[in-house]
Amino acid sequence: xxxxxxxxxxxxxxxxxxxxxxxxxxxxxxxxxxxxxxxxxxxxxxxxxxxxxxxxxxxxxxxxxxxxxxxxxxxxxxxxxxxxxxxxxxxxxxxxxxxxxxxxxxxxxxxxxxxxxxxxxxxxxxx
Numbered sequence: 001x002x003x004x005x006x007x008x009x010x011x012x013x014x015x016x017x018x019x020x021x022x023x024x025x026x027x028x029x030x031x032x033x034x035x036x037x038x039x040x041x042x043x044x045x046x047x048x049x050x051x052x053x054x055x056x057x058x059x060x061x062x063x064x065x066x067x068x069x070x071x072x073x074x075x076x077x078x079x080x081x082x083x084x085x086x087x088x089x090x091x092x093x094x095x096x097x098x099x100x101x102x103x104x105x106x107x108x109x110x111x112x113x114x115x116x117x118x119x120x121x122x123x124x125x126x127x
Contacts, residue, residue: 066109073106 076092083090094100 069106070109070111 076095079090080092082088083092
């Protein structure tokens with residue numbers, strides 16, 4: 001019986017199991033390479049999205065600042081005009097120097113550059 005096992009079964013068993021470590025290694029390597037490729041594709045998509053967001057913020061940032069500054073100045077001067085016309089008693093103080101001159105510049109630039117903003121943003125977007 002022992003002779004039968006050593007002469008017949010053992011060689012067959014060794015031949016069968018001889019390729020198992022390389023097969024397991026190949027399977028694990030392929031699985032790892034697939035996961036790596038998926039992760040790289042996901043990171044590439046995330047990077048592309050973040051780059052697009054950054055470009056959009058670079059393009060839109062000055063317009064947001066200009067609009068916000070312009071809106072604040074419009075609210076300020078509008079409240080002064082409404083208070084002086086209808087006497088609401090708000091007693092809005094005049095801006096101290098040099099801000100009083102800046103406010104008119106911001107207000108003027110807001111109304112004078114608003115029509116041009118569309119052209120500027122279109123030119124920035126095409127670059």
